[in-house]
Amino acid sequence: MTHYTDKISIETSKTSKIDTVDFDNLDFGRLFTDHMFVCDYEDGKWQTPKVMPYQAMTFEPSARVFHYGQAVFEGMKAYKDDEGKVFLFRPKANFDRINKSSERLAMPAFPENYFFEGLEALLKLDSDWIQPGVGNSLYLRPFIIATEPAISASPANNYRFMIICSPAKSYYNAPVRVLIAEEYSRSADGGVGFAKAAGNYAAQFYPTSLAQEKGFQQIIWTDASTHSFLEEAGTMNVFFRVGDKLITAPTSDRILDGVTRKSMLQLAEDLGITCEVRRVTVEEIKTAAKEGELKEIFGTGTAAVISVISAFEHKGELFEIPEIEDSYAKLFKKTLLEIQHNISEDKHNWRYEIK
Amino acid sequence: MTHYTDKISIETSKTSKIDTVDFDNLDFGRLFTDHMFVCDYEDGKWQTPKVMPYQAMTFEPSARVFHYGQAVFEGMKAYKDDEGKVFLFRPKANFDRINKSSERLAMPAFPENYFFEGLEALLKLDSDWIQPGVGNSLYLRPFIIATEPAISASPANNYRFMIICSPAKSYYNAPVRVLIAEEYSRSADGGVGFAKAAGNYAAQFYPTSLAQEKGFQQIIWTDASTHSFLEEAGTMNVFFRVGDKLITAPTSDRILDGVTRKSMLQLAEDLGITCEVRRVTVEEIKTAAKEGELKEIFGTGTAAVISVISAFEHKGELFEIPEIEDSYAKLFKKTLLEIQHNISEDKHNWRYEIK
Incomplete structure (x- = not known):
């Protein structure tokens, strides 16, 4: 060594x-x-x-x-x-x-x-x-x-x-409207999607620009083989709130092991919010939306912390997600920022002071 | 414009x-x-x-x-x-x-x-x-x-x-031994595998180095979803000769549209050699090898022109491909080099003279 x-x-x-x-x-x-x-x-x-x-x-x-x-x-x-x-x-x-x-x-x-x-x-x-x-x-x-x-x-x-x-700067992130990927994909099984490899990002720009031409800011990526599982939103991990429960996809060789993502999982536990880490299908999210059970979708990442998704389209069908009062996104963002800025208790030793 | x-x-x-x-x-x-x-x-x-x-x-x-x-x-x-x-x-x-x-x-x-x-x-x-x-x-x-x-x-x-x-320099390419990919993959459906994008190459280096540790110089990439279709060899397109017939995978969003590859297809036609452009399964190539019908495998690309593959391993099973007298690889390489170097007739107008 x-x-x-x-x-x-x-x-x-x-x-x-x-x-x-x-x-x-x-x-x-x-x-x-x-x-x-x-x-x-x-x-x-x-x-x-x-x-x-x-x-x-x-x-x-x-x-x-x-x-x-x-x-x-x-x-x-x-x-x-x-x-x-x-x-x-x-x-x-x-x-x-x-x-x-x-x-x-x-x-x-x-x-x-x-x-x-x-x-x-x-x-x-x-x-x-x-x-x-x-x-x-x-x-x-x-x-x-x-x-x-x-x-x-x-x-x-x-x-x-x-x-x-x-x-x-601290800035207000306007909610974004997203397109669920049906043709393009971000990463392959056995590929480099889990890595913060430069090439993963360039590969997303063109499909994202096509989505932008249709009036969407980002893409929710699905698995390359079937396009039926929801994986990441743009360059962020993605969480779905169905009823009072959160769902997010497990990390894999296609999905980035986000620091904000894993902090959210811990905060959910701390706050007593159920978060299921499992594969999420497009169909179940569409069904939840139709039944009024889909309360929130948000992306998580270091740059924006949390980015709220206010609408998604899949196979030409558009789903709006009405803003809600007791938003998990807001709660998580506030909780996380207060830990990061040394305002609240840091019970998991996440802060690292530069002395 | x-x-x-x-x-x-x-x-x-x-x-x-x-x-x-x-x-x-x-x-x-x-x-x-x-x-x-x-x-x-x-x-x-x-x-x-x-x-x-x-x-x-x-x-x-x-x-x-x-x-x-x-x-x-x-x-x-x-x-x-x-x-x-x-x-x-x-x-x-x-x-x-x-x-x-x-x-x-x-x-x-x-x-x-x-x-x-x-x-x-x-x-x-x-x-x-x-x-x-x-x-x-x-x-x-x-x-x-x-x-x-x-x-x-x-x-x-x-x-x-x-x-x-x-x-x-003109150099002798020693035949290479290759491993057929079972876990890692080169590109996804809907991804950038067809492009000569820098990130596609970096993504291959690690799986290739693992193959090299096992005594193989290159990998034949398979489809990311099932690992049952043969797609590219290292950074080259790949041809299989079964009996007197050639087979190569069709181009797609995962497979590079190689200039040498498409020249080979034309030369095969010119030389009266049947070349099927279709998906090739690992199983059919293994079966052909077992039955003594697999005569040659070779990669094609600009840098090496043709790279002969003398052995492949899949799921721990090793197949040696004995050298043959009337090799298509040698014939194609000679034919192509003679066109490139203005020695033989250029009936497809492939040469572009710098005057």
């Missing part, structure tokens, strides 16, 4: 962009903080990691990521409470998952201490970029790309792990 | 690397010629294309290709005959396919005249890099990547189209 004991090399930025930032008008994922974390894999091991000023980088045109898509990522957020303390939310889950994603794409595992030391160094240097206030956050994007300059179709020998940080 | 009438801007390299190249010992895809072709998509259109010295390029860490895998490519070859004339092989098929791949990944179509003008400009400047001799070639890699620096999960607004060129 390789031990990683080198210190991180830190080069701080001489100037800061922060004074030019309008934190009330942030466009998601376009603006990045003053620093980034970089660690290269060469000669069979991860080299000394660096924190450096955020900057463009040089790549050979033959860098393998451009040709064969060896690229995985994570999405995380840092939060600041009213006293200025900074927290991550279940970062070990992201660490574990990026290595699962990497393994499936034949990429080397990243060392745990480098991952956490990188996050901590960045969040200390760029802590002014984290705005207090429930819903505000600093979105963190760890990612790994194959950099080896050679276009043979095999796993690369060189990689780059990076973390870049983008301030994100 | 946008008209593209601007001239290509050409900046030639002041020096050439060609004298440092050992053309007898080329490692595929590591060495590139003196020039490359670059065209950026900005403000909703492809900008003036450029030929420039081959060089590294600068990208923002947030460039969308690193995160969401919007990246497609093609593989083509240029050949030189004994008189020094330079030819491409069916380049229109590659042009059509890169735009089909792009469409599926929500990327803009590239203009046909830019594609051909770029190829021609590069091949004229770097023609010394194309070695004569059957089997030698200059491998051409057109590719398109999403460059927009913003990590929202949606199609990018900015792209870069490039062509880079790498000299390739």
Whole structure:
């Protein structure tokens, strides 16, 4: 086992962009903080990691990521409470998952201490970029790309792990209308759907644009073989409320093991709400809708936390889901945000303070 | 319709690397010629294309290709005959396919005249890099990547189209032993398997490495739903010879419409060899092997032309395919190479001369 004991090399930025930032008008994922974390894999091991000023980088045109898509990522957020303390939310889950994603794409595992030391160094240097206030956050994007300059179709020998940080605003998510997939699919049994692999996302854009032309914002993906089981909503996991009971699909090699998803399952238990984790058919959801038993559908994910689905269409049949008073979506979102922002008790030790 | 009438801007390299190249010992895809072709998509259109010295390029860490895998490519070859004339092989098929791949990944179509003008400009400047001799070639890699620096999960607004060129040697392909996929899969119905999308390749590396640990070089992919139909071999299309008849799977949204594959179908017709294009089951190939009727299996693709498969394993059962005298693989490879190198008649107008 390789031990990683080198210190991180830190080069701080001489100037800061922060004074030019309008934190009330942030466009998601376009603006990045003053620093980034970089660690290269060469000669069979991860080299000394660096924190450096955020900057463009040089790549050979033959860098393998451009040709064969060896690229995985994570999405995380840092939060600041009213006293200025900074927290991550279940970062070990992201660490574990990026290595699962990497393994499936034949990429080397990243060392745990480098991952956490990188996050901590960045969040200390760029802590002014984290705005207090429930819903505000600093979105963190760890990612790994194959950099080896050679276009043979095999796993690369060189990689780059990076973390870049983008301030994100609390914003109102309008409910979305979704189309249930009947033809296109997101992933195959035995494929890479469970991984946060770059190629999974590009593959969704075209079917989603077709749905958008029909007036829907997103797609609920179904299984590729029969299109009869509901799996994910856009890039989020999806929950259905039938009566007072929640249902969500089990994770599999097609479905992402979402951190928000598994937090919802725990919160449901804490709140005494029954949540069945089982395969969900399109037919049962349509039947529930017709019988007035379908109360809510919502997607869960790090970026939007919870995204309410107000209507869905399947085989030309449109179902509207009327807004309800005692919404689970609202309850879960509030409960989760209060834990993330150090407002309520953290009985599952989900918060990770940056000291 | 946008008209593209601007001239290509050409900046030639002041020096050439060609004298440092050992053309007898080329490692595929590591060495590139003196020039490359670059065209950026900005403000909703492809900008003036450029030929420039081959060089590294600068990208923002947030460039969308690193995160969401919007990246497609093609593989083509240029050949030189004994008189020094330079030819491409069916380049229109590659042009059509890169735009089909792009469409599926929500990327803009590239203009046909830019594609051909770029190829021609590069091949004229770097023609010394194309070695004569059957089997030698200059491998051409057109590719398109999403460059927009913003990590929202949606199609990018900015792209870069490039062509880079790498000299390739005629080499003996040792027959390969393959494992038939029982668990992992390459693509889903309704997915992107038909496209030359970067992410399709990264997804194959891990299952292939598992096969390699068992002593097999490649995988024959089966359908994701039942693993009972044979679809592709590694990154190649696959043909089975049972008795004197060839069989290959039809193209679909899971199977690449290979240029070599479709040329083989035409050559089979020209040579009076029956080729059935239909779904092929694992069971029928195993039965044919047991009855001594399975004469050959081979993969087809631009890089290796034909790759002979000498053995396959399925559910722990190993089948060896003895080498035969009158091999279709050898016949097809020779026939195709002679057309590509301007040695034999080109009755289907497959050659495209660079004048």
